Structures are given as structure tokens and as C-alpha cells.
Amino acid sequence: MQLVEALQSLKENGYKYTGKREGMIRIFDREGRYLSAKEILEFMQQEYPDLSFDTIYRNLTLFEELEIVECTDLGGERKYRIRCNTSDHHHHLICLTCGKTKHISACPMDKMVSVQTANDFQIIGHKFEIYGYCTKCQ
Numbered sequence: 001m002q003l004v005e006a007l008q009s010l011k012e013n014g015y016k017y018t019g020k021r022e023g024m025i026r027i028f029d030r031e032g033r034y035l036s037a038k039e040i041l042e043f044m045q046q047e048y049p050d051l052s053f054d055t056i057y058r059n060l061t062l063f064e065e066l067e068i069v070e071c072t073d074l075g076g077e078r079k080y081r082i083r084c085n086t087s088d089h090h091h092h093l094i095c096l097t098c099g100k101t102k103h104i105s106a107c108p109m110d111k112m113v114s115v116q117t118a119n120d121f122q123i124i125g126h127k128f129e130i131y132g133y134c135t136k137c138q
């Protein structure tokens with residue numbers, strides 16, 4: 001997901017394209033890593049000092065619904081990042097300090113033949129993440 005696509009997705013779904021929404025998407029696009037709502041708020045307050053957590057959360061929920069961002073829980077905190085710019089199936093290595101991610105194309109589901117053949121259960125998705133520290137944060 002790139003900035004332009006994300007903004008288009010807002011428009012296509014009938015949501016107003018506000019300076020604040022665009023500002024948040026720009027931050028996600030620029031940072032390209034997992035961010036907490038607090039980090040987003042701090043970045044946004046440089047431009048909008050009166051901005052509330054409420055507005056941030058409301059927009060994050062909307063971005064999640066529109067699949068502009070993906071989220072995960074890191075260290076007990078919900079974090080968000082702009083959705084990857086590829087439709088190829090992949091997973092992430094995630095740095096627990098800075099939230100940076102790296103792609104891995106290997107998928108553990110490929111090895112889980114017994115799960116895939118459990119045909120009384122309809123599998124629609126899975127989640128797999130590897131946590132650690134990037135070279136900068138080690």
C-alpha cells in the first residue's frame with residue numbers, strides 16, 4: 001500500500017479525505033514500521049497540537065477496516081503499520097525495539113500438511129510473525 005493508494009481507498013469508500021487522515025497516512029508511509037497510537041499521536045501533534053487520542057484511535061480503526069494498515073500486538077501494545085505494497089504471500093521479522101520489519105517469503109503453512117488436510121475445518125487465513133532485534137537495535 002502506497003500513500004496514493006491509501007488515500008484513494010478512503011475516497012472510494014466514501015470517507016472524507018481530511019488533512020488529519022492524510023497526515024496519519026503520510027507518517028505510516030514515511031516510517032514504514034510498526035507504530036503505536038501514542039507514537040502516531042506524538043508525530044501528529046507537531047502539526048495539530050490539540051489532537052486527541054480519540055481521533056487517532058477512530059482513524060486507526062477506520063484504516064484497519066479499509067485494510068490500509070495492518071496491526072499486531074507487540075509487548076502487550078497494539079501497533080500499526082501501513083500494509084505492504086505487495087500481494088505476494090509473505091511474513092515478517094519484526095524488531096521489538098523500533099518496529100521495523102523484514103519480509104520472509106517462507107510460509108510455515110506449506111509444511112503443515114496435516115492441518116491443510118483437516119478438511120472438516122475451512123481455513124481462511126493464518127498469522128505468523130518472528131520477533132527479535134534489527135541490526136541497529138541489537
Ligand SMILES: [Zn+2]
Pocket residue numbers: 084085090091092103
Ligand atoms: Zn510485508
Ligand SMILES: [Zn+2]
Pocket residue numbers: 095096097098099100133134135136137
Ligand atoms: Zn530495530
Ligand SMILES: [Zn+2]
Pocket residue numbers: 089090091106107108109126128
Ligand atoms: Zn503464510
